[in-house]
Amino acid sequence: MNKQLMKGNDAVVYGALLGGATHFFGYPITPASEIAHAAALHFTRTGRTFLQAENEENAINMIYGAASAGARVMSASSGPGISLMSEGISYMAGSELPCVLVDIQRAGPGLGNIWPEQSDYIMVAKGGAHGNYHNIVLAPNSAQEMCDLTYRAFELAERYRMPTFILADAYIGQMMEPVELPSEPKTTPRHDWAVYGDSESRGNLITSIMMNTDLLSEHNWKLLDKAHQVEKNELEFEELETHDAEVLLIAFGISSRISHTAVEILRSQGIKAGLLRPITLFPFPYQRIKELSEQVDFIAAVELNEGQMAEDIERAVAGKTQVLRYNWLGGIIPSTEEIVERITTDMGSK
Amino acid sequence: MVQYSKPRSFYDTFERKGEGQISTHYCPGCGHGNAHKLIAEAIDTLGIQDRVVFLSPVGCSVFAYYYFDTGNIQCAHGRAPSVGTGVRKTLDDAIVISYQGDGDLAGIGMASIVHAANRGENITVFFVNNAIYGMTGGQMAPTTLIDQKTQTTPLGRNLQRDGNPIGMCELMDSLETPVYIERVTFSSPAKIMKARKVVRKALQNQIDKKGFSFVEILSPCPVNWKMSPTDARRWVSESLEPIFPVKNFRDLDDVRGESAKLPLMEGNRLLDYLKPEKHISPEAPNETVVDQQVKIAGFGGQGVMSAGVLLSNCVIQKGLNTTWLPSYGPEMRGGTAYASVKVSTQPIGSPVVDFPNVLIAMNGPSLEAFEEKVPAGGLIMVNTSLISRKVQRKDVRTYYLPATELAKDVGLIATANIIVLSIYFLISEVVDLDTFRKVIPLSLKKKQLAEMNLQAVDKAEVYFSEHPLEQS
Ligand SMILES: Cc1ncc(C[n+]2csc(CCOP(=O)(O)OP(=O)(O)O)c2C)c(N)n1
Numbered sequence: 086m087n088k089q090l091m092k093g094n095d096a097v098v099y100g101a102l103l104g105g106a107t108h109f110f111g112y113p114i115t116p117a118s119e120i121a122h123a124a125a126l127h128f129t130r131t132g133r134t135f136l137q138a139e140n141e142e143n144a145i146n147m148i149y150g151a152a153s154a155g156a157r158v159m160s161a162s163s164g165p166g167i168s169l170m171s172e173g174i175s176y177m178a179g180s181e182l183p184c185v186l187v188d189i190q191r192a193g194p195g196l197g198n199i200w201p202e203q204s205d206y207i208m209v210a211k212g213g214a215h216g217n218y219h220n221i222v223l224a225p226n227s228a229q230e231m232c233d234l235t236y237r238a239f240e241l242a243e244r245y246r247m248p249t250f251i252l253a254d255a256y257i258g259q260m261m262e263p264v265e266l267p268s269e270p271k272t273t274p275r276h277d278w279a280v281y282g283d284s285e286s287r288g289n290l291i292t293s294i295m296m297n298t299d300l301l302s303e304h305n306w307k308l309l310d311k312a313h314q315v316e317k318n319e320l321e322f323e324e325l326e327t328h329d330a331e332v333l334l335i336a337f338g339i340s341s342r343i344s345h346t347a348v349e350i351l352r353s354q355g356i357k358a359g360l361l362r363p364i365t366l367f368p369f370p371y372q373r374i375k376e377l378s379e380q381v382d383f384i385a386a387v388e389l390n391e392g393q394m395a396e397d398i399e400r401a402v403a404g405k406t407q408v409l410r411y412n413w414l415g416g417i418i419p420s421t422e423e424i425v426e427r428i429t430t431d432m433g434s435k
Numbered sequence: 436m437v438q439y440s441k442p443r444s445f446y447d448t449f450e451r452k453g454e455g456q457i458s459t460h461y462c463p464g465c466g467h468g469n470a471h472k473l474i475a476e477a478i479d480t481l482g483i484q485d486r487v488v489f490l491s492p493v494g495c496s497v498f499a500y501y502y503f504d505t506g507n508i509q510c511a512h513g514r515a516p517s518v519g520t521g522v523r524k525t526l527d528d529a530i531v532i533s534y535q536g537d538g539d540l541a542g543i544g545m546a547s548i549v550h551a552a553n554r555g556e557n558i559t560v561f562f563v564n565n566a567i568y569g570m571t572g573g574q575m576a577p578t579t580l581i582d583q584k585t586q587t588t589p590l591g592r593n594l595q596r597d598g599n600p601i602g603m604c605e606l607m608d609s610l611e612t613p614v615y616i617e618r619v620t621f622s623s624p625a626k627i628m629k630a631r632k633v634v635r636k637a638l639q640n641q642i643d644k645k646g647f648s649f650v651e652i653l654s655p656c657p658v659n660w661k662m663s664p665t666d667a668r669r670w671v672s673e674s675l676e677p678i679f680p681v682k683n684f685r686d687l688d689d690v691r692g693e694s695a696k697l698p699l700m701e702g703n704r705l706l707d708y709l710k711p712e713k714h715i716s717p718e719a720p721n722e723t724v725v726d727q728q729v730k731i732a733g734f735g736g737q738g739v740m741s742a743g744v745l746l747s748n749c750v751i752q753k754g755l756n757t758t759w760l761p762s763y764g765p766e767m768r769g770g771t772a773y774a775s776v777k778v779s780t781q782p783i784g785s786p787v788v789d790f791p792n793v794l795i796a797m798n799g800p801s802l803e804a805f806e807e808k809v810p811a812g813g814l815i816m817v818n819t820s821l822i823s824r825k826v827q828r829k830d831v832r833t834y835y836l837p838a839t840e841l842a843k844d845v846g847l848i849a850t851a852n853i854i855v856l857s858i859y860f861l862i863s864e865v866v867d868l869d870t871f872r873k874v875i876p877l878s879l880k881k882k883q884l885a886e887m888n889l890q891a892v893d894k895a896e897v898y899f900s901e902h903p904l905e906q907s
Pocket residue numbers: 493494495496512535536537538539540563565567568569570571576
């Protein structure tokens with residue numbers, strides 16, 4: 086065991102380098118900037134490419150170019166920057182290009198503030214820009230997972246040729262925790278679809294335009310089929326004390342850390358609470374939530390947004406049990422005690 | 436029409452357009468076809484077909500990949516220079532060709548082209564200026580002339596409302612980094628022939644790794660100008676050329692090249708580079724440690740953030756779990772900045788410290804802000820150098836110390852955080868001072884200050900022996 090104390094944002098860069106990333110294109114924004122700072126230092130020092138773009142629209146297009154040329158490439162930003170990247174993300178999805186994008190969520194809408202929210206859930210987990218497409222979305226809740234999930238994200242992105250997101254928030258990015266680095270550094274293989282500027286790849290074309298409606302229809306179905314494969318193969322979640330839970334909390338990212346402590350306190354008070362934490366937001370654990378909905382009295386969807394994930398939970402539950410929305414907005418973080426109190430009150434009114 | 440034999444860099448038949456197709460999708464008299472041919476011929480002549488990565492824009496030339504038998508990437512509207520940058524940074528030997536219209540390059544993609552040019556990316560840009568948006572049916576472009584009628588300027592482009600046509604070569608020429616800038620015209624077959632060597636030169640520059648080359652082509656769009664091909668060519672020469680002078684703007688001999696990269700580290704070399712330098716073998720955790728929820732608060736510059744990091748680093752050596760969370764952003768600029776640190780033998784859920792069982796208050800506002808939050812039985816440490824009042828709570832333990840003055844005695848006011856942390860360790864027994872002494876030099880960015888920081892630990896130890904915690 087060889088742990089070092091690290092910010093989540095720094096851990097992303099370590100995970101990326103070990104995951105085989107060779108290129109980083111980005112534009113600064115709080116609370117994601119440390120990722121660009123660490124990438125500028127470590128990508129450059131290790132003989133890789135870091136470039137500060139003039140804006141996020143062009144950063145994502147640099148990523149588009151590098152990915153077309155077969156590189157493992159990434160960027161990191163926060164809501165306003167991800168909004169600007171969205172056209173490019175849609176192009177990457179359409180052209181089936183892999184990349185890793187990190188969204189350290191801040192509070193919105195507009196310029197909002199730099200405190201944590203989880204209000205990019207819909208934008209990121211549902212695609213976010215025009216057209217039919219999906220991103221793979223990973224939601225770390227510790228510095229260790231910031232490293233590990235970023236490390237794994239590059240291979241996932243390449244396996245499905247899909248943009249892959251690390252959806253974190255200001256606290257998960259800013260928090261320091263001990264991190265143990267992955268021990269096996271990865272490298273990028275040559276892809277048969279990429280454009281390398283050589284005779285072997287000369288016939289390759291990266292494009293998302295298909296004027297023929299039948300062709301584009303077929304392409305869309307193919308993208309959807311890939312999304313289904315991802316749903317089948319890549320679902321990940323974690324459970325705490327769910328075996329006999331009568332109250333189920335569902336939360337990801339920083340909310341899941343607070344909910345974790347809330348469950349411990351509730352259990353110490355003799356209340357049978359449990360926590361389900363989606364680690365992947367796309368794919369989403371619909372089936373497991375459905376199963377648990379048969380067992381529990383109610384579900385509390387704990388989120389720093391107006392209930393964006395709760396909509397997916399409601400879909401899974403399909404009326405079997407009540408889904409209560411515990412939401413905080415504007416960068417406000419609930420205390421554990423607040424959550425415990427809400428649960429206790431809501432249990433009383435059942 | 437000028438006739439050429441078909442260049443090798445074109446496909447024999449345009450299968451991507453449709454089975455067995457041999458004609459392009461361009462309108463009769465359109466300049467795009469000529470531009471394509473000049474580029475394809477140059478690729479042949481220079482023998483670079485395998486190396487070319489051709490970037491097609493959004494515009495009438497979106498389908499350039501129907502024709503060019505090279506690597507092809509279709510780009511978002513206006514972003515080809517950014518895409519080209521990504522390719523350039525990935526493939527050292529590729530020949531990157533960005534082919535763009537005036538809406539694409541000078542409208543939506545203005546930032547992309549200006550910054551790629553300013554970085555001096557070693558790519559070649561062909562800019563087809565037809566003073567109109569062709570693909571979308573004839574709207575105003577940034578290069579549309581004053582009084583020119585388009586779909587969106589039905590009464591003519593108006594200077595006050597729409598601004599002046601933008602001269603992209605002139606704009607490029609205001610940047611220091613491009614090595615080659617030239618404007619050519621397709622107003623006659625003879626002029627097209629003249630453009631040939633400019634196209635070739637712009638590609639040769641890239642082969643020679645000279646840097647950024649920019650060629651603007653004044654090009655007819657008979658359809659959207661609502662003219663015959665002959666009239667359109669005349670309009671290029673009579674109307675466009677006076678506004679957009681055809682000439683060489685720059686042709687430098689410098690070889691700007693790429694910014695040199697450090698050697699690539701992979702495998703064990705990468706692991707070595709990333710491995711912790713702060714490592715001391717962690718001990719087996721002391722299971723008797725009570726959960727610590729520490730808030731260290733003060734004003735910026737008192738080292739409260741780094742005190743928190745030091746605390747976390749020390750407890751890792753003790754095999755304990757820890758989280759560190761900063762206050763950050765505008766909040767750090769006045770009043771109180773604080774670090775929240777949790778320490779536990781168990782995995783830590785929430786890193787947020789709402790109710791600190793240890794409050795280290797380095798200045799007045801910090802005591803004001805957090806005194807009430809400390810649960811009964813908690814510990815409040817007060818820096819009496821800056822806080823004159825006493826803790827009002829009767830149900831907590833308190834420790835008063837003149838941290839700033841003690842630090843001054845050590846000779847470095849910035850060691851006040853080390854002093855309070857040492858005493859906190861002595862009170863809580865979470866970490867022994869020997870461990871602290873080992874961690875300090877490993878954690879400090881300014882290694883030459885390690886000695887003074889270690890003296891601060893000694894100072895604190897002596898102070899605590901003379902002023903033990905009053906048991907209440
Ligand atoms: C983001 C976005 N906005 C608008 C469009 C629509 N659009 C397609 S081509 C074009 C203008 C192209 O004009 P130009 O670059 O001059 O090329 P030309 O067709 O004249 O060769 C526009 C506005 C688009 N594809 N994408």
